[in-house]
Amino acid sequence: MGILEKISEIEKEIARTQKNKATEYHLGLLKAKLAKYRAQLLEPSKSASSKGEGFDVMKSGDARVALIGFPSVGKSTFLSLMTSTASEAASYEFTTLTCIPGVIEYKGANIQLLDLPGIIEGAAQGKGRGRQVIAVARTADVVIMMLDATKGEVQRSLLEKELESVGIRLNKHKPNIYFKPKKGGGISFNSTVTLTQCSEKLVQLILHEYKIFNAEVLFRDDCSPDEFIDVIVGNRVYMPCLYVYNKIDQISMEEVDRLARKPNSVVISCGMKLNLDYLLEMLWEYLALTCIYTKKRGQRPDFTDAIILRKGASVEHVCHRIHRSLASQFKYALVWGTSTKYSPQRVGLTHTMEHEDVIQIVKK
Ligand SMILES: Nc1nc2c(ncn2[C@@H]2O[C@H](COP(=O)(O)OP(=O)(O)OP(=O)(O)O)[C@@H](O)[C@H]2O)c(=O)[nH]1
Ligand SMILES: [K+]
Numbered sequence: 001m002g003i004l005e006k007i008s009e010i011e012k013e014i015a016r017t018q019k020n021k022a023t024e025y026h027l028g029l030l031k032a033k034l035a036k037y038r039a040q041l042l043e044p045s046k047s048a049s050s051k052g053e054g055f056d057v058m059k060s061g062d063a064r065v066a067l068i069g070f071p072s073v074g075k076s077t078f079l080s081l082m083t084s085t086a087s088e089a090a091s092y093e094f095t096t097l098t099c100i101p102g103v104i105e106y107k108g109a110n111i112q113l114l115d116l117p118g119i120i121e122g123a124a125q126g127k128g129r130g131r132q133v134i135a136v137a138r139t140a141d142v143v144i145m146m147l148d149a150t151k152g153e154v155q156r157s158l159l160e161k162e163l164e165s166v167g168i169r170l171n172k173h174k175p176n177i178y179f180k181p182k183k184g185g186g187i188s189f190n191s192t193v194t195l196t197q198c199s200e201k202l203v204q205l206i207l208h209e210y211k212i213f214n215a216e217v218l219f220r221d222d223c224s225p226d227e228f229i230d231v232i233v234g235n236r237v238y239m240p241c242l243y244v245y246n247k248i249d250q251i252s253m254e255e256v257d258r259l260a261r262k263p264n265s266v267v268i269s270c271g272m273k274l275n276l277d278y279l280l281e282m283l284w285e286y287l288a289l290t291c292i293y294t295k296k297r298g299q300r301p302d303f304t305d306a307i308i309l310r311k312g313a314s315v316e317h318v319c320h321r322i323h324r325s326l327a328s329q330f331k332y333a334l335v336w337g338t339s340t341k342y343s344p345q346r347v348g349l350t351h352t353m354e355h356e357d358v359i360q361i362v363k364k
């Protein structure tokens with residue numbers, strides 16, 4: 001039996017197994033098996049066709065956004081509208097066959113936007129250019145899932161399933177579970193909260209399925225078996241995703257209103273240039289970039305030229321942005337803003353900066 005067949009067998013068995021107390025161990029085990037086979041499926045195959053020709057676009061700018069969607073939802077039209085790059089758009093499917101990068105300039109940041117070929121059901125298993133597209137999506141900071149507002153919701157759940165099956169977790173946090181494999185001592189299991197979805201026995205069963213017999217496990221949240229499996233397997237990407245419903249010029253006001261109220265969703269029309277400003281605002285929020293302003297001694301901060309960094313960046317990251325050798329000449333920095341208790345406060349290289357902080361660097 002091939003891996004695909006095994007996966008489909010297990011999926012069928014999960015579907016027909018009733019979810020209750022008596023079956024929870026069986027289901028947990030099936031899920032662990034499923035995750036294992038999917039991982040095998042993703043191991044790079046040796047055939048030439050799986051090479052990412054035309055997909056290896058250099059990362060540039062302050063952040064990367066990937067456009068994922070079915071064919072002809074308007075991805076290329078969107079790229080051509082928002083950036084100075086033109087990507088061919090047409091009414092037939094699979095107009096775009098490679099990865100086309102463009103740049104959105106917004107609030108002083110350069111956001112790399114990637115137009116990609118449309119993907120279809122079965123993409124994760126290599127249908128169309130699905131694998132390459134998904135590989136690019138994994139490298140993004142935010143995914144825009146573009147949907148055709150005139151088509152049903154099934155598109156959205158199909159795409160979610162494809163991304164989910166290759167370890168991309170959309171709008172989810174990393175499960176709060178401490179997990180450390182050990183050389184001996186068996187499995188030590190603890191939790192700081194009451195667990196309603198997992199138990200010590202289930203955790204042990206799942207670990208045995210992965211041939212792990214010695215480990216330390218601590219649940220800090222009431223996590224599900226799937227979340228626990230994600231932690232064991234590792235290699236998961238937790239990514240913000242914005243659902244963008246395009247072509248609202250084609251649907252009723254009531255329908256627009258309904259879609260616009262969905263969580264993590266924005267409605268637009270590329271054709272009529274509707275709501276694009278709001279989409280940019282949302283995208284900016286989802287990127288959660290940190291803008292830092294610099295200040296010279298005795299002068300006012302320069303608010304015209306922000307240094308743009310990813311969330312959680314340190315003073316050291318700021319130094320590297322200003323000059324390659326600045327960190328080695330660094331004595332201390334003065335920081336004004338929400339990251340410090342006092343304004344200004346003297347901080348070292350490891351201090352974590354927050355959005356709109358002002359920094360003055362003092363050299364040795
Ligand atoms: N009515 C309407 N049509 C649109 C809108 N945006 C794009 N289109 C049309 O939809 C068709 C497909 O657009 P593309 O930009 O090529 O779509 P794509 O998602 O890049 O398609 P592939 O590259 O084939 O995956 C084109 O005929 C566009 O003119 C819109 O907001 N409203
Ligand atoms: K198209």
Ligand SMILES: [Mg+2]
Nearest residue numbers: 075076095096
């Ligand atoms: Mg296209």
